[in-house]
Amino acid sequence: MRTAHITIDEAELNTALIPEAETLRVRLRDAFGVARDSFSQDAYEAEHEAHQSESAVDHCIGLLSAYLRGDAALPGPTLREQRRTLEREMRENP
Secondary structure, eight states: OOOHHHHHHHHHHHHHTSTTOHHHHHHHHHHHHHHHHHHHSOTTTOTTHHHHHHHHHHHHHHHHHHHHHTOSSOOOOOHHHHHHHHHHHHHHOO
């Protein structure tokens, strides 16, 4: 059975194959992380998590779409993505 987690893993691996797209890869890594976190939330923990998961996935699609269109800039990060980026940067640069 194909799960949302498997689909995101495959999307992240495919993104890694895009040449000269380091900014996109970093942004999507954090955005995919937000989506994964949303999928992992217990239904009892957050009643609106399904909406948050959909929103996180839509944001990932928006990032990739902007890159493929050749937009001058990628869409700004969501608040959850900003938090994820900050957490990652703190882990990578203690």
